[in-house]
Amino acid sequence: MITMKDIVREGDPILRQVTQEVSLPISDEDRETLECMMQYLKNSQDPKMQKKYNLREGVGLSANQIGLNKRMFVMYFPDEKGQQYEYALVNPRIVSHSATMIYLPQSEGCLSVDRDIKGYVPRYERVKIKAVDGNGEEIEMRLKGFAAIVFQHELDHLNGMMFYDRINADNPFKLPENVEVKSL
Numbered sequence: 576m577i578t579m580k581d582i583v584r585e586g587d588p589i590l591r592q593v594t595q596e597v598s599l600p601i602s603d604e605d606r607e608t609l610e611c612m613m614q615y616l617k618n619s620q621d622p623k624m625q626k627k628y629n630l631r632e633g634v635g636l637s638a639n640q641i642g643l644n645k646r647m648f649v650m651y652f653p654d655e656k657g658q659q660y661e662y663a664l665v666n667p668r669i670v671s672h673s674a675t676m677i678y679l680p681q682s683e684g685c686l687s688v689d690r691d692i693k694g695y696v697p698r699y700e701r702v703k704i705k706a707v708d709g710n711g712e713e714i715e716m717r718l719k720g721f722a723a724i725v726f727q728h729e730l731d732h733l734n735g736m737m738f739y740d741r742i743n744a745d746n747p748f749k750l751p752e753n754v755e756v757k758s759l
């Protein structure tokens with residue numbers, strides 16, 4: 576069972592690596608790892624489990640955050656309509672995206688970052704993505720809003736980027752000029 580001690584924190588070099596493509600078809604070991612990662616997110620959103628194991632409530636987790644140099648991550652959260660998003664994605668990539676950008680007004684956090692960092696993280700409002708899912712099927716999806724933000728936050732991890740790399744260094748609340756940027 577994954578708990579907070581298994582989640583690497585900023586400063587660990589693996590968070591600054593571009594991670595390796597997962598070889599396909601996905602191995603049983605990688606499939607099991609994804610299931611453990613998804614179970615972490617579910618446990619962290621279950622009040623009893625969260626309290627019992629002192630888990631930070633997670634909506635996304637990338638493989639390098641548990642020390643694995645693999646291009647895969649999981650996402651688990653309710654959408655606006657309360658429907659549960661549950662995705663385990665292998666070798667994910669953005670194939671196209673909107674010009675419009677969005678940001679979380681409360682800024683972002685990270686399971687690998689134990690400090691509060693304020694500032695806007697501009698991300699594409701809509702992304703068309705391709706990936707292999709937990710069953711080894713090639714999928715294509717369109718994500719928007721919070722789902723698009725989570726996807727981009729996790730994809731950044733696979734490319735060695737942290738959310739604060741995207742905050743304007745001079746003025747954390749300055750947004751890009753030449754594109755439309757909306758608050759979520």
Ligand SMILES: CC(C)(C)[C@H](NC(=O)Nc1cc(F)cc(F)c1)C(=O)N(CC(=O)NO)CC1CCCC1
Pocket residue numbers: 631632633634635636637640652679683684685686687724725728729732
């Ligand atoms: C770091 C933490 C604060 C635990 C964050 N959770 C989170 O943002 N929850 C949340 C936010 C909302 F706006 C509405 C809501 F219902 C729940 C999270 O899991 N991550 C995942 C992570 O660190 N992956 O590596 C950070 C999020 C910041 C933006 C997307 C993912």
Ligand SMILES: [Zn+2]
Pocket residue numbers: 684685686687728732
């Ligand atoms: Zn993160």
